[in-house]
Amino acid sequence: MTAAGVLLTVAYDGGAYAGWAPQKHAVTVAGTLLEAIRRMAPAVDEVRGVSRTDAGVHARGQRVAFDAPENIPLRGWVLGLTRNLPPDISVRAAARVETGFDPRFHSIGKRYIYTVLCDPLRDPFLEGYAWRLPEPLDLEPMRRAAATLLGTHDFRAFRAAADERTDTTRTLRRVEVLRDSADPRLLRVIVEGDRFLYHMVRILAGTLVDIGAGRREPEVCAGALASGERALLGQTAPARGLLLDEVFLDREGTERWPP
């Protein structure tokens, strides 16, 4: 049986998972997906995801590749896997790629959406998908701060201590703060860039929230870019508000299904 590469687009509610990356003693999204794949093709032994989302982080457009017998059609992977997966994970699309294809090496950008709910009381429908704050936020200073982050900068202040990469220059092509037109309690921070440091979007969101609440000046963002000082910035916003919305690849594969 010849093997062929399959590239999936996967959506998940990360609330019940210990993140994307497989772990021995925890239920992860990649681990759950691999199990479902092996029910269709027992020889598959790894999946290659593009983004190692943290525990509790959600995704609409995670991309993941694996090699499997080529006799299973793309439609079979999409429908068969979704049937084998729990309701909080769904395969949204599949495409053909060469064997060994690793989407991490083809990623040219990602879009994240961070959702903030301004409400003094709990909302059962948004509890798992937003960072709830009791106070209203002032958008104008948040937007001013967001604008200073656009473009290419050294973002070393915007990362968790655990991230020890030496190259910390990143390019953000979109940092927007939007209020939901149907539900004014909801704010969304939309961040699109080439690559991201560990916790970068969550530190950015936590800082914008502090600025919107009047606890920090909009100038701290420019200051942190210049000095690299993490202490100038706000807290790391909670995982449940973060969504990996889309991953942009330099090659999308062929024969996409659904077409």
Added chain:
Amino acid sequence: MTAAGVLLTVAYDGGAYAGWAPQKHAVTVAGTLLEAIRRMAPAVDEVRGVSRTDAGVHARGQRVAFDAPENIPLRGWVLGLTRNLPPDISVRAAARVETGFDPRFHSIGKRYIYTVLCDPLRDPFLEGYAWRLPEPLDLEPMRRAAATLLGTHDFRAFRAAADERTDTTRTLRRVEVLRDSADPRLLRVIVEGDRFLYHMVRILAGTLVDIGAGRREPEVCAGALASGERALLGQTAPARGLLLDEVFLDREGTERWPP
């Protein structure tokens, strides 16, 4: 200790509950709420809800009254109960009413929203809150049929067999089919009326879906109103797509909190 009436506005994700009404061997929303109330006021022995939502049905504006010691302020009820309740139930507001107040006898109307997701593939974020259909729906005939339901009619065709009430005349003041502007896969059927028969909104939604899919003519609604024949109509749409959005009372109580 003098007793006083408390009127709550309660929101819940009904997915995990066997409906509103207390049952001996099942976890219900009213039962869970009563437990939380009794942790603050052990003598309370009943809650009086306005709508007995079915298993799996959601609510944003359920109204419920009970009598409790008057020394607990409204703010204490809202914050204290929400703290004692699981994340899928939240108290959104409280007001003072007289003891024995039963919101069922003060209801002058309700608004329901039924959500349909047109998507051939599962969406993990909407799975529990919408009826998912693989095919797109044609809104125009759905809207034509909806218009014939407006006003005062004998709705006996639009109820489950278990509903044996003799008075089946109801008035609908709003029946609208809207497409979500941000997510065109989502359709919402908004139904507002004075009172509702058992499964009335779900039969109405199931019928409009059949009409939108071309499986029934828009004229079946008028035909069913005239003949009372349930068989002319579509299936009872699944509970998970239904939301009790708001209940209108002829008296809202006093000293509302939050103000």
